[in-house]
Amino acid sequence: MDIRGAVDAAVPTNIIAAKAAEVRANKVNWQSYLQGQMISGEDCEFIKKFEAARAEDKQRILDNEGHQCARTFLNLMAHISKEQTVQYILTMIDDMLQENHQRVNIFFDYAKKTKNTAWSYFLPMLNRQDLFTVHMAARIIAKLAAWGRELMEGSDLNYYFNWIKTQLSSQSSQYVQCVAGCLQLMLRINEYRFAWVEADGVNCIIAVITNKCGFQLQYQMIFSFWLLAFSPQLCEYLRRLNIVPALSDILQESVKEKVTRIILATFRNLLEKSAERETHQEYALAMIQCKVLKQLENLEQQKYDDEDIADDIKFLLEKLGESVQDLSSFDEYSSELKSGRLEWSPVHKSEKFWRENAARLNEKNYELLKILTRLLEVSDDPQVLAVAAHDIGEYVRHYPRGKRVIEQLGGKQLVMNHMHHEDQQVRYNALLAVQKLMVHNWEYLGKQLQSEQPPTVTTRS
Template sequence: MLAADKVKTAIVQKEDVLASGEPSPGAVSLIQNELIDQVKLLIITHPYLDDMLQHIRNTNIPWEEYKDCGLISVNDLAMIRHVENKTVDELGPIMSEHGLYYAALYLELMQKVARVDVLQKILVLIHDMLEENEERILLFHKAGENVTGFPLEPFHKALTIGDEFIGIQASKILTLLISTTHHRDIDINDIFRWMTFQLQNPRQHVIDLNVQILNALFHIPEYRRAFWNTTHAIDSLVSNLKRAQERHLGPQEIYELSFTIWLLTFDQEIAKQLDRKCCIIPTLVELAKTTVKEKVVRVIIATFRNMIEKAPNENLPAMLVAKLLPLCEHLKTRKWTDPEITADIVFVDDALKETSQSLTTFEVFASEVERGMLQWSPSHLSETFWKENAQRLNENDQRLLKQLTRLLILSESAAVLAIACHDLGQYIKYSGPDGRRYIEGLGAKQRIMELMTHSDPLVKYHALSATQKYFSMV
C-alpha cells in the first residue's frame, strides 16, 4: 500500500478526535504524534531540493566575519561549529542533550538575519536536525512558547526574501510546524497566498514541491476551506492538472495533483462548487481514461465518490455529460490489485445509472450548457424538445440563455460554436416574439452573424440557419 493511502484512515480518525471539542492534553499529544507520522508518510522531497541541500551544505559560510560584525554572538558561533557538517548519526546525541537550545538558536537567527546565504545555511541545519527525526519539530514549539509570534513568524518572514530555496524550505518547515499543533488560530492565509503564486511558477519542481506541501496541509480540514477561499488559489492548482499532458507530467505528478483534489473534496461546500467553478470533472475523466497507472485511477475514482457522496445533485449530471458512465463500465472489466478501487468504481457506476434513469432530458441539456460541454446529444436535434423547453431558457434570470451566449462569444471550439448557433436558432423559433428581442439584447445576434463567415462549414451552416430564423420572426 502506498504511503499516501495509509493516511486515509488516519485522516478520518484525527477528524473524529478534533470534532469532539477541545482536545484533552492526552488527546493533543496523540494528535501531534499522529500528525508527525503522517508527515513522515507524506515526505516532501524532490531531486532539485536534494541537490540544493547538498550544495548549500558544502558551501562555507564565514561565520567568524559575521561574529566580528555582530551578526551572531560568540556562543552562536560555537553552537553552529559544533553541528556544522555533522551526519544524522553524529547529530543524534547532540540533539538529544541540547536540541531545545538549538531550536531556540535557529528560531532567533531566522528572525533576525536577512542575508540569503546565512538563511540558506540555517535552513539546511534545521533540515539536518529534523532528518529522520521529525518529532524534534516539537522542540521548536517548546522553544517558541514564550516569544510572541514564535515558532511560525521567522519562517513566515523567510517567505518574503525572494529566494527559491529559502521559500521552499521555509514553507516545508512551516507545514511541519502547523501540522503538529492542535491550535487552529494560525494565520494560514499568507502561506496560501504565497503558494498561489508558486503554483503559477514556470519551473515544474517548484509546482511539484508546493503540491506536496498542500497535500500535507490539507489533512487539516480547516485549511482546505481556507485554501479554497484564497483568491485564484484553486484556479492555479486545477490549471496544473488541466495542463498535465501539455507539460508532459509523469504519473507521480498527476497522482499528487489528483490527491490534492481528493483531499479538498472531503469538504462538502468545496465538493458542491468545485466542478461548477473549475469544470474539473472532464479533466479527471480524461486522465483516468489515458493513464496506465493504477494509483492514478484509484485517487480519481475516489475523488468522484467523494463528490457524489458530498454533493450528488451538483455533480452527477456533470459526470453523465462528461461520459463517466461508459468509463466506469470499462474500468469494471479491468483487474485491480486494490479491492477499494473495485468498490469505488461500482459505487460510482451505480450512482450514475440511477441518476441517468431519473434525470429529465432538460436537466442533462442544462448540465451541458452550464459546463460548456455541448455535444450533439438527442435533445439538441429534437424539435419536440425545443417546442416543450425553449421558454425554460428564460428561467432563473435567463441563466441558460446567457450561458449559451457566453459560449457563443468566448468558445474556440468549432463544435461548441455550431451547437450554440443551432440551439439559439431553435430558441428564436420556439420562444415567441420576446426571444428575438432577448437575443439581440444579449449580443448573440451580432455574434451569430459574424460566424456566418467562419472557416468551419458546420459553424457557418448553423449560423446562417439561426440568422434566417431570426429574420423570419420580424
C-alpha cells in the same frame, strides 16, 4: 482512501531530498563562527551537542531545552549569511520536525514568549535567491502551519498562498513538486481549504492540470482537489468551476495507476460529500456527460493491487447507474451545456424536446441561456459554436418571448458575428438562427431553407 496516512505519503522528496543529503554531508565548523564572534558561546555549545546526539538522545534534549533549541536555530539563521550554512540549519530544522510532528510546538512556545508567530521567522526567507533555501523554508512553514496548535491566518496566510500560486503558475522551478507538496500538507486542514478557495487557488490548480504537466505534478494537483472535496460546502463551489471535464480527460489518457486512483477517489468524494441533493445530481450528470461510465466499465475489467481502486469503481458505477435511470432529456441537455462540450446529440434536433422544454431555459435567471451565449462568445470549437447557434434558434422558435430575451442577453449580436465564420457548419447554423430571430412565418422559412444543403455534421465519439 484515508486522509491521515495519504497526505504525508504524498509529499514528494526526490529533488529536495537529494539536495538535502548533499547539504547534510557538508558539516559546519561552528567553532570558526564562534571565534569570528558571529555566534554566541551558548548557541555554539547547543548546536554542537544537538548535532552529535543520537536520535533517542535528541528527544531528551528537546524535552529539557526546547526553548534553547528554537532560540539557537533562529539566532543562527539570523546572524549567518553564508548560504551553505543557512541551507544546513534549515535542513536540520526540517529533519527535526519530520522525525516528530509534535516538535513544531518548540517554535510556537518560543514565538509566544517573543510575541511573534512561529512562521514569522521563515516567511521572509521565501524572498531569498537560493532555491533550496527558499523551498526548504516553504516546507518548514507548511509543517508549522499544518501540525501546530495555532492556525496561520490573515496577511501571513495570504502571503504564503500567493507565493504557492505564483510558483505553481510558473512551473519553471525544479522544485515545483515541493511547492505542490506544501499545498497538499496545508489542505489537510479544513480552514486552509476555505482560505485557498478564497485566494482563487482552485483556478490555479485547474490551470496547472490543463497545461500538460508531468504525471507527478498532475497527481499532486488532483490530490489537492480530493482534499478540498472533503468539505461539503466546497463541493458546492467546485461544481461551479466545472472540474469534472478536466478530470475525466486525464482519466481517459492516464497510464499511471496512482493518477487513476486519485481521480476516482476525487469523483467519489464529490458525490459522497455533497450535502445538497442537487449538487450530487449535477456531479453525477457531469460524469455521465463526460463518458466516465464507459471509462469505469473499462477500468473494471483490469486487476489492481490497491483495493481502494476496485472499491471506488464499484461505488461510482452504482451511483452513476442510479443517476442514468433518473436521467430526463432535459437533465442530459442541461449537463451537456454546463460541461461546455456541445455535441450533436439527439436532444438538440428533437422537435419534441424543444416544444416541451424551451421555456425551461429561463429557469434560475436564464442560467442555461447565459451559458449558451457565453459559449458563442468564448469558444473556438466550431462544433460548439454551431450547436450553440442552433439551440438559440430553437429556443426562439419555441418560446414566444424568446427573441426579446436573447436580445437582452446580447445573444442576437453574438449569433450574427458568426454568420461569416470560416467554418461552413458554424455559418449555416448562425444564418438559420438569425433567420429565426427575424422571421415570424416559420412554415415559409422552412420552405426557403429546404433549398439550402446543410453541411455534413460530424459527431464526437
